[in-house]
Amino acid sequence: MRLPSTFAPFAGPWHLTATGGDVPHGFPREPVPAVVPGLVHTDLLRAGLIADPFDGDNxxxxxWIGSTQWRYSTTFDWADDGSTRHDLVALGLDTVATIELNGQLVARTENQHRSHRFDVRHLVREGANELTVTFAPPVTEAERRDAEHGAWPHVNHHPFNQLRKTASTFGWDWGIDVASSGIWQPIGIESWSGIRIASVRPLVGVDGTDGVATVHVEVERDAVSEHAPIHLEVRVGEARSAVTVAAGEVSASVAVRVADAKLWWPIGHGEQPLYDVTVAVTGMPAARWAGRIGFRTVEVDTAPDASGNRFVVRVNGEDVLIRGVNWIPDHAFVTELNRDRYVRRLADALxxxxxxxxxxxxxxxxxxDFYELADEAGLLVWQDFLFACAAYSxxxxxxxxxxAEAREQIARLAQHPSLIIWNGNNENIWGYVEWGWREALGDRGWGDGYYRDLFPRLLAELDPTRAYSPASPYSFVDYAHPNDERNGTMHIWDVWNQRDYTAYRDYAPRFVSEFGFQGPPAWSTLTRVVHDEPLAPYGHExxxxxxxxxxxxxxxxxxxPHLPAPRGIEEWHWATQLNQAHAIRFGVEHFRSLTPHNTGTILWQLNDDWPVVSWAAVDFDEHRKPLWHAMRDAYAPRLATIQPRDGGLALVLVNDSANAFAGTALLTRRSLAGAVLGVARVEVDVAARSVSTYALPSEVAAIGDAGDELVVADLDGFGRAVxxxxxxxxxxxxxxxxxxxxxxxEGGYRVSVRARSYLRDVFLAVDRLDPxxxxDAGLVSLLAGEVAVFHVASEADLDPGxxxxxxxxxxxxALLR
Structure with missing residues (x-):
């Protein structure tokens, strides 16, 4: 959240004190130094009072930390600058907090996902002031509310759904249980007079070749300015407009037309021009807001067709085939995130x-930072409202x-062209239908009123320019199961949980918004935190x-069913990583081969929030797992894949580019040693943003000795399919x-690998030598006689051998050694 110039965050020093709860014997009762923004866990770690929470079984x-009451305190000097208002502004408190200023109660808050503002001119005093923020123990508070209000069904062991707090901090099936407390965004005094710009919502449209920005502005007045008109000037790029807000009014809308506006496009479909937007109150330099917008239109087409209900993302009237990843918090302690880490993680996606x-x-x-970087890169964003795998009161x-949370976040994110979809919840409608919730809930509300009434109403009021989905998965048709492959979005989790990954081919989904397969992190990431002796798959840590x-x-x-049984932990580690990559490549290539029946996949998941065995493509220490390389290849805009069709094999060419393609595919059947057993050439023609399928001739497709043969398709412009x-x-x-x-x-090492015979899935686990x-490459398969060159970036002094x-x-x- 960008801070206004009139806002002065408290610089500290801050102190942290345990004031009650499950504090272990011997823990210091005196205050310890704290950092704001920050969290209890990171403060205790910094003070040397706890070990690394991610290490071993810490x-x-x-x-006990999540069952302890914690108090943050600071003193600050204040002098009256003559402003008529002095507001205490807390941009993020995690979570149930009591705020006191100079011993007087300011407020009690209970939502991590919104900001708070309180007029404290009657409490603040010249000279020294003392501020304390006391946090109820999150685990204890959630359990207390569960007892007071009644239990609502949820996954995992803590009733996270009783608090408006990041659910995954209570632990998830990939996440550490570190329910912390803290002042996770800046807190301070904002002094102002006259007018304060409270909120700006720039909504964009396209009219012919012009861009139209309708900028909605909300202001707050002090008592002196209440009966005076306000003159607002709005600039969008070089265009400007002005409006007068009548006396007593606190909101206005200003339409600014930008002639011949350049459209903002998703990556792969065009450029990402952004226009600066400023809103200013005439005569009041401090009352100013600045942001950026991009002109584009968005819709999601969920209309029925011959197969069910489609789910087609459309930007500027053009269908966009989605090659997506699910995003979780990139650190279990959110205050440890910074812009540089976001830059690296979005680069992993791009x-x-x-x-x-x-x-x-x-x-x-x-x-x-996340949204600004996505805007600049052309990465589309689907943002869930924060409801997951639980019923909610x-x-x-x-x-x-x-x-209150939804209103604030809709307004905050309205400026970002990358945001195209708001989604009501993750799996909650599915849970109500199928996971036994109805019997437990009776006639109590369980969140459906949020998903099908409140959020659509708020978006219609505040931002009707974006698409809305009530849930993921969701069928967009009455009386259909929410996870029906024929309609809308689907999650596929029986694969991984119960079935072999080849079962992905049993599905013909319209859009897959979650699916995934697990594998361990890089060896150095795993062994940094797991210290079992001996290291083993079922060791305690x-x-x-x-x-x-x-x-x-x-x-x-x-x-x-796919790989030889590992002989030792090193083979286990590599084999499970490789199987994860094989599973996802198999699934993605199948789903993409169904285009346009299938219009997208969103892999679970891109990233991790701590070092863990998980579904992630990039581990917590930022190593790209073999899965990442398989995903990169399977998500290539132009994909060649060989798929079963009509009892035989077919070459499927997916051309997700703006240009048509015509060429000749060289098809060969080969032995592993390199002998060519069959050859064919097929003329291919693939329109832009489309798919073409070609049956393989029998001399290529008729494999005689499955253990010693493979089929290869080579096509300049599409690469190779095996x-x-x-x-x-x-x-x-x-x-x-x-x-x-x-x-x-210079700067590393060059590794050359030549294949004496078919060499499948070459991968350099360079982190074993230098974390x-x-x-630059991985999961490369070579035919007999082919060579691959890998470039390793490392400052370590190593034996190249x-x-x-x-x-x-x-x-x-290597698994057959």
Whole structure:
């Protein structure tokens, strides 16, 4: 949240004190230094009073923190500057807080997801002032409300749905249980006179070749200006308009027309021009707001067709095929996030050919940095309202907070062209229909009133320019199951939980907004926090860092049909990472081959919030897992994939680009040793933003010896598609197929790998040698005689030969050593 010039955050020093609750014996009762913005866990870690919460089994040893009452305190000097108003502004309090100034109660708050403002001119005094913010223990408070108001169904073990607090901080099936407290955004005094700009909502439209920005402004007046007119000037780029707000009025709308406006497009569809917007009160330099907008139109087409109800994202009238990832908080302690980390994480998405991020409903409304970077990059954003995997009370004590939070966040995010979809909740309608909630709830409200009434009403009032979905998954048709593959959006979780990943082919979904498969983080990330001796899949600390139910058993069962049984922990680590990559490549290529019946996929998940075995493509220490490389290839705008069709094999070409393509596909059937067993050439023609399918001729498709044959399609402009005749477990891959060499270069190392015979899924686990090292490619398969060159960025002084040996040089072949 950008801070107005009149706002002065308290600089501290701040102190933190445990004032009650489950405090362990010997913990200091005197205040310890604190940092604001910050959280209790990070303050205690900084003070040396706790060990790293992410390490070993410290999570269990530190559960007392969430059951303890904490008080933040500071003193500040204040002098009256003659302003008529002096407001205490708290941009983010986590969560149930009592604010006192000079011993007097200011307010009690109970929502992490909104800001608060209080007139304290009657409490603030010349000279020294003391401010305290006391937080109720979040775990204890959630349990207390559960007892007081009645239980509402939820996943996991804490009743997180009783508080307007980031749900995943109470633990998730990928997240550590660190329900903390703290002042997580700035707090301070804003002194002002006359007029304060309270809110600006710039809504965009396109009229012919012009862009139209309708800028809605809300102001707050002091007593002196209450009966005076206000003159507002609004600038959008070089265009300007003005309006007078009549005496006593506190809101106005200003339409600004930008002639021949350049449209903002998603990445892959055009450029991302942004226009500066300023709102100013004439004669009051401090009363000013600045932001940026992009002109574009958005709709989601959910109309019925011959197959059900479609789900088509449309920007500027053009269909956008979605190659998405789900986004969770990128750190379990949100105050540890900064713009540089967001830059790196969005680069992970962009370089993997992602065009949409879905901000999941168990996290928080993302930061200005996140949205600004998405605007600049052309990354589309789907933002959930913060309701996930639980029923929620609709009684006044919670409903009032929900509405206030939604109003603030809708207005805050209105300026961002990247935001195209608001979504009511994650899996809650599905849960009500299928997870046994109805019997437990009886006739009590469970959140449906938010999803189907409140949020649509608020968006109609505050921002009708964006699409809205009541839930994910959701069918957009009465009487249909919310997770019906024929309609709307779908989550596919029986794969991973119960079924082999080849079951993805059993589905023909219209749009998949969640699906995923697990794998461990990079070796250095895992061993930094897991210290079991010996290291093993079912070791105590290993399972602390595996939050999914029976997660490592599911990893074992999931790879058994596809890969040889691992011989030791190093093979287990590589095999489970490789199986994760194979599963997602399999699923994505199948779903994309169904275009235009299927119009998008959103992989669960891009990122992690701590070091953990999970569905993430990029681990907490920012290593790109093998999955990331598989996703990058499967999400290529132009994808060639070989799929089963009509009892045979077919080459499917997905052309998600603006240009048509025509060329010749070279099709070969080969032995692993390199002998060419069949050859065909097929002339192909694929229109822009479309798919073409070509049956493979029998001389190529008729595999004779599945363990020793593969089918290859090469096509300039689309790259290569490979159909393996068998899974790794049944292939006669040569364990010594890799011939490798490595040399030192400026800034790192160059590793060359030549294939003596078919070499499948070459991957350099460079973090094993240097946790800071990065490599430019991975999961590369080579035909006999082919060479791949990998460039490793590393400042470490290493023996280059280490890059050429297992387990740094890994491949599917290596599992057959």
């Amino acid at each position: 999570e269990a040893a530190q559960q 370089e993997a050919n992602v065009n949409l991020l879905r901000v999941w409903g168990g996290g928080f409304y993302e930061s200005d 609709e009684e006044e004590w919670l409903a009032n907070e929900v509405e 290993m399972l602390v860092h595996q939050k999914a139910e029976s997660g490592n058993l599911k990893l074992e069962l999931g790879m058994a 159909h393996d005749g068998a899974d790794v477990i049944a292939q006669r891959l040569a364990p010594d197929a890799a011939e490798a060499s490595a040399v030192r270069t 800071a090292a990065r490599v 280490l890059f050429t040996r297992w387990p740094v040089l890994a491949s599917a072949n």
